[in-house]
Amino acid sequence: MKPLRKVVFSLGSNLGDRLANLQGAVDAIRDTPDVIVVDISSVYETAPVGAPDGSPDFLNLVIVGETTLEPRTLLERAQAIEDAFGRERDERNAPRTLDVDLVMVGTTETQQGDLSLPHPRAHERGFVLLPWAEVDPAAELPGRGPIGPLIEVVETTGVAKRDDLVIEGD
C-alpha cells in the first residue's frame, strides 16, 4: 500500500478576482483524487514580498491535507490548477491570478531540477507560516523544525487575517 503523507499547499492571488481564484483552487484541490483536505486556514491579506514595485496586495491561504500521491504528481497538479486560472508564467514574483506552491510533502527533502521540497522559501514567509500555524500550530517543516520558532523571526507585519472573506464549503 502507498504511504499516506501529509501535504501542505500555499495559495496566493494578487490579480483579478482574488477570492474567486482562491476558491477555485481550493475546490480543485478538494476534487483531486487521492488528496484529502484536512484543514483550510482563514484568508489573509498580505503585502507583496520580493515583488516588483507597485504590485498589488495578495490574498493568501494554506491548505493542510493527506495524500498517497508522489511529490511530482502533486507539483503537476498544482501547476495544472494555476494554468486553469489563467496564470501566465512571466517575470519572477510578478503579479499573478493564482500561485499554488507545495510547501512540504511528508518528510521529503529534495532538490531535483524543478522541484524543491520543502519549498525553499516557505520558512522565511510570514504569508505562509501565519496561516499555516492557525490550523496546524504544532507543524514542523522538514529540515527546519517546528514552525512556531520560525514565526518568531520572520516579518509578519503586513499579514492580516480577513475574517470577512470566506472560502465556501470549509
Ligand SMILES: Nc1ncnc2c1ncn2[C@@H]1O[C@H](COP(=O)(O)OP(=O)(O)OP(=O)(O)O)[C@@H](O)[C@H]1O
Ligand atoms: N515546492 C515547490 N512548489 C512549487 N513550485 C516549485 C517547488 N519547487 C520548485 N518549484 C518550481 O518553481 C518554479 C517557479 O514557480 P513560480 O513561477 O510559482 O515561482 P514564483 O511563485 O514566482 O516564486 P516562488 O517560487 O518564490 O513562490 C516552478 O516552475 C516549479 O517547477
Ligand SMILES: Nc1nc2c(c(=O)[nH]1)N=C(CO)CN2
Ligand atoms: N504577500 C505575498 N508575497 C508574495 C507571494 C505571495 O503569495 N504573497 N508570492 C510570491 C511568489 O510566489 C512572491 N511574493
